[in-house]
Amino acid sequence: MAPITRDSILRVFAVEIDKITKAFQSVTAVAGLSLAVPEGAVYGFIGPNGSGKSTTMRMIANIIHPDSGTIRVFGQERSGTRSSKIGYLPEERGVYRKMRVRSLLEFHGKLRGGRSVTAEVNAWLDRLGLAHCAEQKVETLSKGMSQKVQFIATVVPEPKLLILDEPFTGLDPVSADSIRSAILEMRSRGCTVILSTHDMGVAESLCDSIFMIFRGKKMLDGTLDSIQSSYGSDTIRVEVEGGAAGLGNLPGIEKVKDLGQVQELRMAEACDPQRVLQTLITRTRIVSFSVVKPSLHDIFVRIAGPQPEEAPVE
Amino acid sequence: MNRILLIAKRDYLQIVQSRAYLVGLILLPVLVGGGFLAVTLTNRGSAKDQRVAIIDRTGVSTPAVIQAWEESTRKAAIANPTTGLRTMPRFTFEEVKPEPDRASQLLALSDRVRNGELFLVMDIPSSALRPTDGPQREPVRYYSNATGLDQSIFSLPAAVNDGLRRVRLAQLGVDQARVPGVLREVPLQSMNLLARDPATGKIAQGEKKNPLQAGVVPFFLVYLLIMVVLFGSAPQLGAIAEDKMQRVFEMLLTSASSFELMMGKVLAALGASLTSSTLYILAGMLALAGMAMFGLAPLHVLPWFFVYLIADVAMLSAVGVALGSSCGTPQDAQHLAFVLFIPTLIPMFMITSIMQQPNGVFATAMSFVPPFTPVIMLMRQALPNGVPWWQPWVGLVGVILWAVAVVWAAARIFRIGILSQGKAPKLSELAQWVVRD
Numbered sequence: 232m233a234p235i236t237r238d239s240i241l242r243v244f245a246v247e248i249d250k251i252t253k254a255f256q257s258v259t260a261v262a263g264l265s266l267a268v269p270e271g272a273v274y275g276f277i278g279p280n281g282s283g284k285s286t287t288m289r290m291i292a293n294i295i296h297p298d299s300g301t302i303r304v305f306g307q308e309r310s311g312t313r314s315s316k317i318g319y320l321p322e323e324r325g326v327y328r329k330m331r332v333r334s335l336l337e338f339h340g341k342l343r344g345g346r347s348v349t350a351e352v353n354a355w356l357d358r359l360g361l362a363h364c365a366e367q368k369v370e371t372l373s374k375g376m377s378q379k380v381q382f383i384a385t386v387v388p389e390p391k392l393l394i395l396d397e398p399f400t401g402l403d404p405v406s407a408d409s410i411r412s413a414i415l416e417m418r419s420r421g422c423t424v425i426l427s428t429h430d431m432g433v434a435e436s437l438c439d440s441i442f443m444i445f446r447g448k449k450m451l452d453g454t455l456d457s458i459q460s461s462y463g464s465d466t467i468r469v470e471v472e473g474g475a476a477g478l479g480n481l482p483g484i485e486k487v488k489d490l491g492q493v494q495e496l497r498m499a500e501a502c503d504p505q506r507v508l509q510t511l512i513t514r515t516r517i518v519s520f521s522v523v524k525p526s527l528h529d530i531f532v533r534i535a536g537p538q539p540e541e542a543p544v545e
Numbered sequence: 546m547n548r549i550l551l552i553a554k555r556d557y558l559q560i561v562q563s564r565a566y567l568v569g570l571i572l573l574p575v576l577v578g579g580g581f582l583a584v585t586l587t588n589r590g591s592a593k594d595q596r597v598a599i600i601d602r603t604g605v606s607t608p609a610v611i612q613a614w615e616e617s618t619r620k621a622a623i624a625n626p627t628t629g630l631r632t633m634p635r636f637t638f639e640e641v642k643p644e645p646d647r648a649s650q651l652l653a654l655s656d657r658v659r660n661g662e663l664f665l666v667m668d669i670p671s672s673a674l675r676p677t678d679g680p681q682r683e684p685v686r687y688y689s690n691a692t693g694l695d696q697s698i699f700s701l702p703a704a705v706n707d708g709l710r711r712v713r714l715a716q717l718g719v720d721q722a723r724v725p726g727v728l729r730e731v732p733l734q735s736m737n738l739l740a741r742d743p744a745t746g747k748i749a750q751g752e753k754k755n756p757l758q759a760g761v762v763p764f765f766l767v768y769l770l771i772m773v774v775l776f777g778s779a780p781q782l783g784a785i786a787e788d789k790m791q792r793v794f795e796m797l798l799t800s801a802s803s804f805e806l807m808m809g810k811v812l813a814a815l816g817a818s819l820t821s822s823t824l825y826i827l828a829g830m831l832a833l834a835g836m837a838m839f840g841l842a843p844l845h846v847l848p849w850f851f852v853y854l855i856a857d858v859a860m861l862s863a864v865g866v867a868l869g870s871s872c873g874t875p876q877d878a879q880h881l882a883f884v885l886f887i888p889t890l891i892p893m894f895m896i897t898s899i900m901q902q903p904n905g906v907f908a909t910a911m912s913f914v915p916p917f918t919p920v921i922m923l924m925r926q927a928l929p930n931g932v933p934w935w936q937p938w939v940g941l942v943g944v945i946l947w948a949v950a951v952v953w954a955a956a957r958i959f960r961i962g963i964l965s966q967g968k969a970p971k972l973s974e975l976a977q978w979v980v981r982d
Contacts, residue, residue, distance in 0.1 A: 294798045319799040325792025342551055343800040
């Protein structure tokens, strides 16, 4: 957890979630969750499938309501009212396929903003390279293009809070890059972005803060650095001749993870990396050896793997 | 409200520009017109020369029966005065002597009917000139392939009896020259009831009851209401299920509430129904004007037609939207279509009895049952003598209250249905959704 400072006290939050719980019949999707998303941040939601990410996002977007607890967006409690300040891209994509691209975008923009959005639509079509298919029916577009169209439908008229549920799923690298730069551009204009992803690389590189939910409960919340620091430098990354075969029964090593060319060794508490290095020298030829913080991927697997470990925060 | 109108506009344009709507718009009059055409063609089909065999067991009745039949068919419109096409067949007759083996003779004649050589075989019993009143009296039997709806045999009972009466009168010594005058029919004219004009106090003369006005025009008006309501509401089922399958709702729900979404869709269905019904009514008016029969147009009930249409489409399309939202696929939705059709189809089956006794207890009571009011009250209003002035208003209050309740319940189902996944719920589960918070 990030330390409480004067800056953080004065910070304005775009979203404040206080002890919300949501159950679907006998399944509790979200249990007593609290979270504060600062304005202007890109907040990454991570967690395995079915952990409660989408349910939380839907509650923030006011599509479903918590059974208990409160959600405030820009200081106002959500109570069934729709707001033009929020753009929401659901995980399960869908638009009216028979409509023409421009008509569809103007319909969505006008529905949310209550005004004509022709200029914004044109600008976004140019920005994402879709101007040439503005008059085509959505059903004629490729999957990637239609996802870009849906992204534009989410961002016109310009929202102050953008909620994107797995925005990069199914996109080729070029399309993913264009959406990524669009998200960063939105942030630079002051928009707060909440996005969920299964790509830990995206979470590490794009998000200012990361929130992990598992079985409906918050497991991680903070900047990447603070999360990694809470785990400490407990990982040795080595590249040795012979690969993982020569890394068994090392003193103080709990777990060996073979990544192919490189192996990661998880140290037990009080393990001395110098001893590990000395032992390795006697066994094999070392190409590289470094003590690192655990990657987000590694932390994710530790929490949500087959034998989950307790997270150091919440 | 703006969001409702925006959704309604988008959906309305999608409906009226769809191929299904345009085809349906043309198909309805084609189906109705096709029915008339089929009847006309059937009648034309029977307009060829027909041969009738008569076995006369009285030995004296054949000439009189033939004469009476020829006179009756001559009186009927054998040819359409406008087109000149024959609508009734020209008959020729063949007298057959009775044989001792009656069954074999009738079998042989029946075979000739089957071969198309004869149209009809008539067997006049010997007792035909001295019929009794008791149940034992023997009928004049006729054997043919004609259906009960064949116009060419409509006049047969009257003609045969007319012929037999002539013979009986002759046997009583009545001068044959005076017989046609004795048997001549006097026309009967059905009239509308007289009423006092509430404004002037004068008695308004009852006008001639036109059979078209009495039955056909009200029937078509109600038929149009039923068809437009079904064509307007039923597609919502599949369309909503398809939208749900294509996952369009979740995104829309950030911009509009589930109630706004549903009302937008209901308004769109209403707009499409009003468009098609207005077109049909205008076309019907033009057709009546073209046939110099504009007076038959039931102008006084047209405002009620549109009021009932609006109420009925609002109710049924709201139910259609709600049921469609609870289904995972358009195929699931089709299985629930009967729920939508029931309130419209039940009164349709009552139309005949309503037309027979429009102001009877049954018709009056049924016209106050809100789901049935639009069809039954409109039918009663459109019939010549109408209904007491207060009945449509009381019926309308019931319909409005019912429509509000149905739309409310539909909105409760819709808000859960559009986000539900998995197999379609049972009707009992839908009922639970209505009361769930």
